[in-house]
Amino acid sequence: MDIARRTFTHMVLAAAAAVLCPVLRRARPAVRRVRYAERPHRGECRGVPAPLAPEETARPGAWIG
Amino acid sequence: MCGCDAMTLQCELCPKNCLIAPGQSGECRIRVNIDGRLVAVTYGRPCAVHVDPIEKKPLFHVLPGSTILSLATVGCNLHCKNCQNWEISQEDPENLPAKELPPGDIPGLARQYACQSVAYTYTEPVVFYEYTLDGCRQAHDAGLRTALVTAGYINREPFERLAPYVDAANIDLKSMSGAFYRDICEGSLAPVLSTLETAKAAGIWVEVTNLVIPTLNDSEAELRKLCQWVAANLGRETPLHFSRFHPAYRMKNLPPTPADTLDRAREIARAEGLYYVYIGNVTREDAENTYCSGCGALLIERQRYTIRENRLRDGACPSCGMKVHGIWT
Numbered sequence: 001m002d003i004a005r006r007t008f009t010h011m012v013l014a015a016a017a018a019v020l021c022p023v024l025r026r027a028r029p030a031v032r033r034v035r036y037a038e039r040p041h042r043g044e045c046r047g048v049p050a051p052l053a054p055e056e057t058a059r060p061g062a063w064i065g
Numbered sequence: 066m067c068g069c070d071a072m073t074l075q076c077e078l079c080p081k082n083c084l085i086a087p088g089q090s091g092e093c094r095i096r097v098n099i100d101g102r103l104v105a106v107t108y109g110r111p112c113a114v115h116v117d118p119i120e121k122k123p124l125f126h127v128l129p130g131s132t133i134l135s136l137a138t139v140g141c142n143l144h145c146k147n148c149q150n151w152e153i154s155q156e157d158p159e160n161l162p163a164k165e166l167p168p169g170d171i172p173g174l175a176r177q178y179a180c181q182s183v184a185y186t187y188t189e190p191v192v193f194y195e196y197t198l199d200g201c202r203q204a205h206d207a208g209l210r211t212a213l214v215t216a217g218y219i220n221r222e223p224f225e226r227l228a229p230y231v232d233a234a235n236i237d238l239k240s241m242s243g244a245f246y247r248d249i250c251e252g253s254l255a256p257v258l259s260t261l262e263t264a265k266a267a268g269i270w271v272e273v274t275n276l277v278i279p280t281l282n283d284s285e286a287e288l289r290k291l292c293q294w295v296a297a298n299l300g301r302e303t304p305l306h307f308s309r310f311h312p313a314y315r316m317k318n319l320p321p322t323p324a325d326t327l328d329r330a331r332e333i334a335r336a337e338g339l340y341y342v343y344i345g346n347v348t349r350e351d352a353e354n355t356y357c358s359g360c361g362a363l364l365i366e367r368q369r370y371t372i373r374e375n376r377l378r379d380g381a382c383p384s385c386g387m388k389v390h391g392i393w394t
Contacts, residue, residue: 001186013204013347014363015100017089019254020211028171030072030073031072031073031074031075031084031111032073032074032075032101033075033077034075034076034077034103035076035077035220035222035223036077036078036103036109036194036195036223037078037096037103037104037105037195038102038104039102039104039108039109039195040104040105040106040108040109044104044106044107044383045106045107045109045110045163046106046107046110046157046158046159046163047110047139047158047161047163048159048160048162048163049111049162049163049165050162050163050164051150051163051164052135052164052166052174053114053164053364054114054174055114055115055116055176056115056116056180057115057116057117057118057121060338064391065374
């Protein structure tokens with residue numbers, strides 16, 4: 001009895017999957033895989049423009065010896 | 066038209082493999098899907114340009130006493146609760162000042178400020194990968210050394226492509242626990258170990274930093290496991306920096322790391338056979354000195370970012386002649 005019930009359940013699930021999968025596949029957005037990004041075109045860079053003025057932090061010690 | 070206008074992109078630069086819908090960015094905030102093109106929007110637009118002592122990276126076995134031009138753009142692919150630079154790593158690029166510094170201008174700026182090397186640091190050079198790659202190429206062509214300060218959270222293939230242009234790297238090994246990476250950093254451990262091994266195999270000079278956080282990664286078992294892994298996979302000559310945690314960002318509930326914990330970590334590392342072990346972010350007399358692995362002689366005496374004395378002779382100990390590992394010229 002258990003085996004019959006389990007087999008029936010599997011058949012129902014398989015039939016549902018067969019019907020639904022193409023629908024789900026069609027609904028999924030197209031995805032393109034990309035590893036490297038493009039360099040931005042003019043106007044695509046983000047950030048508030050600021051003057052280039054390197055900040056000098058603590059000076060290291062000079063070589064001794 | 067290619068029909069890509071409304072296409073979702075999957076960025077495969079780092080193990081996050083973000084799915085990025087049109088107009089959106091990946092978790093790093095700076096790799097943006099613009100009309101079906103993946104664009105690195107901070108390319109050539111660093112938010113930090115500093116001239117630092119190289120000891121600040123920290124890189125203790127690379128040109129000691131020299132200055133290094135240090136660059137960062139906004140963004141990071143990890144979200145560590147204890148991030149010390151969260152103001153720039155966890156911010157949208159639109160909200161912060163950015164300087165215009167194309168890769169071709171980097172060598173000239175480095176020379177202007179008497180820097181022998183260029184570092185990509187502060188945030189995460191992995192996420193502004195294309196800028197890092199082009200900048201490293203330009204610096205190499207100009208005869209400058211290059212360095213990364215990174216968490217190493219990157220896929221293998223892009224890292225291998227970058228490696229030939231990198232001389233040195235300080236790579237964070239935050240913990241040997243996958244749960245730590247998941248819960249504290251929103252990442253995972255395995256890619257970081259892979260990056261460390263890849264860097265070593267590629268001939269990059271590697272130094273490792275471990276930020277010791279009370280109760281989270283300071284157990285003797287974990288510290289020992291980390292030291293054993295470094296010794297076995299990167300070599301005993303790999304400098305290991307145990308760094309003191311200070312409460313910051315979303316982890317202000319924990320106290321700073323006790324100095325005794327750092328001393329204990331250093332003892333464990335030395336017991337596991339590591340030659341060069343340092344303690345950072347703490348004022349201790351001998352915390353950052355380099356000693357000869359052969360005879361124990363003091364070789365480089367440091368105090369914070371200052372070299373008080375450098376006794377190395379052609380990269381070797383003046384007492385016993387033992388070669389000291391690193392990039393010295």
